[in-house]
Amino acid sequence: MTATDVGAAYDARANEYIDLFGSVGQSAQQDRDTIERWQHGVDGRIVDAGCGPGHWSDLLAQGGTRDVTGVDASARFVEAARQRFPSPDFVLGDLAALPVASGSAGGVLSWYSIIHTAPAGVPAILGEFARVLAPGGSLLLGFFDDAAGAAFDHAVTTAYYWSADALGDLLAPHGFVVDRASARQDPGVRRQGDLVATLSR
Template sequence: MPDPAYLTAVRDSYDTVAAAYAELVPKPSELDPLSRGMLEAFAETVRRSAPGPVADLGCGPGQVTAHLADLGLPAFGVDLSAGMVGLARRAYPHLRFVRSSMTALGLGDGVLGGILAWYSTHHTPSAELPALFAEFHRTLAPGGHLLWGCHIGDEHRRPARGYGHPVSYEWHLLPVERVAELLERAGLVVVARLVQEPEGRLTRSHACLVARKT
């Protein structure tokens, strides 16, 4: 079966922008203190709650995957873009990076101690999120945690360019309450949330949600 059109657009767009993205996107050490704190808290929570590998879904060039590994997690990266996976493998040859879709991870049930979805679900149409979050639930071990972080709003965008290059992906931004509701419906209990308003380098509202598979 061919990929849905939105996945094809995401894959092709990020293959195009991969090198520019790796240069322009802030490294974990350059994030605002609250975002860095959420990543650190997630790492500590996973270490204490559930054994098993941690998947960084939509890992891009691997910078955050490597940061999770530095925080003591057995992290590996997954990305739809072969260009992104190639950059990640060259930059962090000691870590594992897989080219795959987060919509069908090809993993067994309950094998992951944690999932990070860090600014990687906003290209997914809202109608597809229940199936995506069901895949997160399926692959997480009981007691495993998800950290979801993304821009929030109530907006559908079709940018013509991104990171200095033509792109064909779309943005689907949702209110944080709606994302939390969808996670709960998938069986992932939201245990913490952080909402940040635009300030300084933050040019739009964004949020983090921590959810646990009971």
């Protein structure tokens, strides 16, 4: 499935998605804690890759005190984010070809944004994350944690599980070193994972 296909799938359900998940307050407190803790260790600009309706970008922007660029393949999400959150810059784009200058970011947030990419396409996206990060930059990835590469039915479109070990193996050739990884099982939902990696070159 291409980025255009994923964007169109989310466009079709954008209003429903925003109503259910479009604010930080509707997200799990542990997700918010993880993202806030990570961003405090990031210097400079943050790229929210797969920003959806923009709520995490807004959190990261800290009321306009931090430069944040949100990128998403859904035109409806980008439009809604621009209307709802004035501080970040929101642009329509493909995670495999980010409209961001090389070496210009101190951090990349990819919060469940690679889940709809077939496993064969994920290395190119991770390479883009490495390209836009400055040396020493930090990546925070969120994902559904299970057998890496296994497909499952998602409410919007087909999605894929990952594991921290499998992602670490894909990140290493791009110069990333995994700093930490964690997973949790909340009641009634799929097992969730996240990892932080530093670009070592």
